[in-house]
Amino acid sequence: MDAQSQWTGLDAARLERITEHLERNYIAPGKIAGCQVAVARHGHLAYQRSLGSMDLERNRPMRDDAIFRIYSMTKPITSVALMTLYEQGYFQLNDPVSRVVPSWKNHRVWVSGEGEGMVTEAPTRPITFRDVLAHTAGLTYGGGLPGVGLQHPIDKIYRELKIRSLDGRDTMAEFMDKLGRVPLRYQPGTAWMYSLATDVCGALVELISGKPFAQYLEEVIFQPLGMKDTAFQVAPEKLDRFCANYQRGPDKKLKVIDDPETSPFRHEPGFKSGGGGLTGTTADYLRFCEMLRRGGELDGARILGPRTVAMMHMNHLPGGKQLTELAIGGFSETAYDGVGFGLGFASSLDEVAAGGLGAGDFYWGGAASTIFWVDPKEDLSVVFMTQLMPSGTFNFRGQLKSIVYSSIID
Numbered sequence: 236m237d238a239q240s241q242w243t244g245l246d247a248a249r250l251e252r253i254t255e256h257l258e259r260n261y262i263a264p265g266k267i268a269g270c271q272v273a274v275a276r277h278g279h280l281a282y283q284r285s286l287g288s289m290d291l292e293r294n295r296p297m298r299d300d301a302i303f304r305i306y307s308m309t310k311p312i313t314s315v316a317l318m319t320l321y322e323q324g325y326f327q328l329n330d331p332v333s334r335v336v337p338s339w340k341n342h343r344v345w346v347s348g349e350g351e352g353m354v355t356e357a358p359t360r361p362i363t364f365r366d367v368l369a370h371t372a373g374l375t376y377g378g379g380l381p382g383v384g385l386q387h388p389i390d391k392i393y394r395e396l397k398i399r400s401l402d403g404r405d406t407m408a409e410f411m412d413k414l415g416r417v418p419l420r421y422q423p424g425t426a427w428m429y430s431l432a433t434d435v436c437g438a439l440v441e442l443i444s445g446k447p448f449a450q451y452l453e454e455v456i457f458q459p460l461g462m463k464d465t466a467f468q469v470a471p472e473k474l475d476r477f478c479a480n481y482q483r484g485p486d487k488k489l490k491v492i493d494d495p496e497t498s499p500f501r502h503e504p505g506f507k508s509g510g511g512g513l514t515g516t517t518a519d520y521l522r523f524c525e526m527l528r529r530g531g532e533l534d535g536a537r538i539l540g541p542r543t544v545a546m547m548h549m550n551h552l553p554g555g556k557q558l559t560e561l562a563i564g565g566f567s568e569t570a571y572d573g574v575g576f577g578l579g580f581a582s583s584l585d586e587v588a589a590g591g592l593g594a595g596d597f598y599w600g601g602a603a604s605t606i607f608w609v610d611p612k613e614d615l616s617v618v619f620m621t622q623l624m625p626s627g628t629f630n631f632r633g634q635l636k637s638i639v640y641s642s643i644i645d
Contacts, residue, residue, distance in 0.1 A: 243281040244645030250274060250282045252638045262287040266629070267604075268481055268489060269297035270621035271517045274639055275525065277614050283517075289478040292491060302469055302477045303620045304493070304500060305520065306511040306601035307568055310433040312456060312465075312523065313509035314368055314579025316448075317436045318543055319455055321364070325443050328368075328578075331361035332435070335442055336408075338415035344373065345418040349388030355418045362423045367432040367439070368578040369551045373419030374430040375564075386564070392417045399434055404505040407438035407448065421563065424553055427576060429567040436579075437509020448507045459536035460522045465515035468503045469495075477514070480603055480622040492624060511602065517620045520607060524616035527597075528609050548582050548597035548611075550575030557584060568600035568626060591633055592640040598632070606632045613643060 240247055253272055261267045269287025273280065285297040320326065326334070333339040339362060343355035358373075366372035377393025378386055396413045399405070405413065414435065420428060441448040449467055457465050469477045477500070480493035493500075500514055526533040530541030539547075552561055558571035558581075569581040573588030580597035583589050596615075598608035604623045609616050617639060619631055 240644070242279040243276040245274070245276055245281040245639075245642045246644045247281070249642035249644075250639070252642075253282060253635065254284055254286065256634065256638060257286055261629070265489060266483070266487075267621050267623050268479065270619065271297065271299075271301065272620075272635070273517050273521045273616075273618045275521060275616045276643075278525065278529075289476075290495060291481075291489065292479065292494075297478075298476055300464070300476055300516055300518070301620075302464055302473060302514050302516055303605060303622060304478075304480060304601070304603050305465075305513050305515050305605055305620075306603055307433075308520065308599060308601040308605055308607060309509060309511050309513040311527075311579045311599055312452065312513065313433050313437045313440070314547070315523075315527075315539060316440045316452055316456060316509075317364075317368065318539060318547060318578065320440065320443050322540060322543055326364050328365040329363050331363055332367060332439070333361055335439060336411045336415065338412045341415055342373075343418045344422055345389050345420060349391065353388060353418070358419065359422050360424065362419075364439075365551060365578070366423050367435045369576055370427050370430055370432050371424050371551075371553070371561075372430070372432050372435070373421050373423050373426075373428075374414065374417075374432050374435070375420050375428060376430050376566075387420065389418060389420050399431060399506055399508065407441045410506065411435065411438050411442070425561075426563050427552060427558060427561040428563040431510060433510040433579070434508055437507065440509070448509065456523075456538060457519075459538065460519075460526055460533055462515065462519040462522055465513055465519045467507050467512050467514070469498070469500050469514055471501075474501065478622045480624065482624045483628065489623075517618050520620075521616060521618045524607055524609050524618060528611065528614065528616050547578040548580050548609075549577050550582060550584060551577050557588070566627075568606075569598070591636050593636055600626055600632065602626050604628065604631060606635075608632070608636075613640075615639070615643075 268291050274282040289297045289301045346354040362372045378390035398413050437448050477495040481489040484490045531539035531544045558574045573585035575584045582597045586594045595612045596608045596610040600606040604626045607618045
């Protein structure tokens with residue numbers, strides 16, 4: 236056994252199957268331009284590779300310090316930020332959000348119909364902080380997900396009010412007040428639906444702390460953890476490290492949908508999206524994962540207490556149910572079988588139902604097919620970065636899990 240295997244309990248030769256699998260099945264046939272993978276166990280890096288290209292049009296090989304759009308992998312970072320305020324006593328999980336945003340006292344819940352004929356009822360209870368952290372608040376994405384059209388009468392109201400429009404300049408308070416005018420899709424706490432709830436968490440960080448959301452993330456998470464390349468915009472001096480973003484056309488060939496030379500990520504966004512606005516590197520996100528694996532601390536910087544982290548990846552779905560029983564809508568960054576949801580993360584509850592290893596892990600992904608997971612039981616952190624939309628195109632998570640877990644030999 237080599238020294239690396241002794242430190243990590245991972246068989247290096249078996250881990251190398253990751254390289255072979257990705258090169259053979261994705262990069263050589265042109266299904267993705269390139270990718271990065273990092274696997275760490277017991278705090279030691281066991282595998283790290285940069286494969287393929289970061290920009291096919293300019294023939295740029297994938298750099299180790301490449302910058303990616305992490306989209307919804309912003310959500311766990313935002314959730315951690317909000318929980319740092321929980322630890323300071325600003326709120327309890329079952330407190331109503333209307334304590335901070337009074338306009339949320341006026342919410343109604345959709346029953347039937349649309350437009351002027353829409354029937355609504357009063358909520359049976361207010362939306363809580365737990366609801367917005369766990370996507371059980373009754374909010375939706377307003378029909379604004381990739382490849383998803385208007386699905387419901389409620390979504391039309393999101394569009395009419397221009398809630399979190401890409402060119403919007405709403406303040407966090409204005410964003411929250413607009414959401415207070417939209418009927419909820421379901422009674423709070425009775426279902427799970429992927430939604431703008433984590434953008435709400437970002438707004439709450441700003442409103443409670445009194446600091447701009449981006450500044451709070453920088454001071455409380457990014458600087459302490461040394462996440463030097465994670466931000467809402469790519470700085471001019473870093474643009475040569477910024478990947479192109481692709482989708483597969485009808486001919487199954489890659490087509491650029493966000494060119495790094497003209498990307499909106501070159502500019503500071505008007506609205507800082509806690510649900511999907513960040514860019515960053517594999518190295519930065521691995522540091523975030525390692526902080527979570529270690530119970531909230533890394534290299535002397537404590538972000539959260541270990542019991543808070545443990546509570547965040549418990550299943551907070553009502554009645555301890557799985558997503559198969561509660562999820563509304565087909566789009567999210569996880570499969571539903573054998574999966575629960577905590578405060579910012581999905582978690583594997585049942586290996587048999589999920590059809591894969593890693594019970595007790597917690598994870599999420601991003602719209603450009605990025606993924607991560609942390610497994611406290613196996614003391615494992617994994618980050619995978621690529622830039623291919625939409626995220627459901629290939630099952631990178633399941634395939635990487637098969638290879639990584641079969642490489643554990645201690």
